[in-house]
Amino acid sequence: MTQPQPIFSEGDYERIDAGLADTDRLLASGYPGDSGTRQPVHTVYVPADRFTPSLAAEWGHQALAAAGAAGGIQRLAEVVGLSPGLAAEVAPRVESKLRTEPIEDLRIDFEDGYLAAAKSVDPEATEDDDAMRAADRVTEAIAAGSATPFVGIRFKCFEEATRRRGLRTLELFVSRLVQRGGLPEGLVLTLPKVSTVDQVGAMVYAVERLESALGLRRGRLGFEVQVETPQLIIGADGSHPVAQLPHKSEGRITALHYGTYDYSASLQIAAAYQSMEHPAADFAKEVMQLAVAGTGIRLSDGSTNILPLGDDAQREEAWKLHGRLVRRSLERGFYQGWDLHAHQLPTRYIATYAFYREGFPKAAERLRNYVQQTIGAVLDEPATARALAAFVLRGVQCGAVGPEEVLARTGLSEADLTRLAHPRLTPEPQGASR
Secondary structure (H helix, E strand, C coil), X not given: CCCCCCCCCHHHHHHHHHHCHHHHHHHHHHCCCCCCXXXXXXEEEEEHHHCCCCHHHHHHXXXXXXXXXXXXXXXXXXHCCCCHHHHHHHHHXXXXXXXXXXXXXXXXXXXXXXXXXXCCCCHHHHHHHHHHHHHHHHHHHHHHCCCCCEEEEXXXXXXXXXXXXXXXXXXXXXXXXXXXXXXXXXXXXXXCCCCCHHHHHHHHHHHHHHHHHHCCCCCCCCEEEEECCHHHHCCCCCXXXXXXXXXXXXXXXXXXXXXXXXXXXXXXXXXXXXXXXXHHHHHHHHHHHHHHCCCCCXXXXXXXXXXXXXXXXXXXXXXXXXXXXXXXHHHCCCCXXXXXXXXXXHHHHXXXXXXXXXXXXXXXXXHHHHHCCCCCCCCCCXXXXXXXXXXXXXXXXXXXXXHHHHHHHHCCCHHHHHHHHCCCXXXXXXXXXX
């Protein structure tokens, strides 16, 4: 077939390339995509003065005891809405999880949940001591093999009244960890109540100073941002400051966490109606989701303060609510949330494991058809195949699905899944995080 005379010259191509050079750089650096590493399914917050190296195991025992008092994990799974078959499939995996790794991410809290210093005669000295003690106990937990995969602190916010105290606690905690042998691989630092991009800029400067002074490699210290104020969603100039964060933080932000109650209170929503599923909460989270799409920054939903305590009926209602909210978050692309009490752990894992196990058979079939180029009932594109692989990979990483199941149904190893889900990466094979 005879081709027509070309219209675009080399000069045209070069002109277009030059005009789009800034766009190319932005897409390459500002939107690298997800790292493919494990994201915890939850974050547990405990007051700093109550943290001990054995806390995770203690919460696991309490969670198992609470489920046992309700008739066992399988019955509890049915109470929160799982079919008998799915409940039977999920229950042994949840029990194993609560025995071996009940908490995936632990945040030692020096902010809202920390009252020890406020009650002290010398609050500054008390918080100094607790910050160093927390680092010592993290180090002890690692040495004892009882540490959670992810662990860190939430310090006070960068508003004027608490800024120096927050920075002091951050400095003491990180410095003490380095002094005691080094930073844990899963270290997480949480900056709460962020209202402006400048506060994030100040945090970037703070961690750079810590890295330089402590001899850490550049970029070692990342941090989470808690979205708890409406000013971060819509700024004074009508813009969305949260959308600027990924591009003004030098790659330091690892996640955005939605703060249910601070955010709701800021909007003057009555306490009885403050919830993760309030329309105001959904709007904020949708803006967050749009702001970080493609940037590699992860998202976490908030918490419910309706705890499974009280009489049998009260506990069951709270478990049903928690399980439903966990599932709701997962369906909306928020793969992490907060848990405030040990009794919430059973329904965290019941709902999470059910989500992945329920969706696994069809996802596996579609992945197999895609990889083998077999025409099935659904004709998937590469973008959908990436989403399917990412879904299955998350299920493996949290322990809901076994890598052997994936291999049997799809012919894909975990490393294959990672490459398919995140084609921009060239990862080494990883074992499942169980």
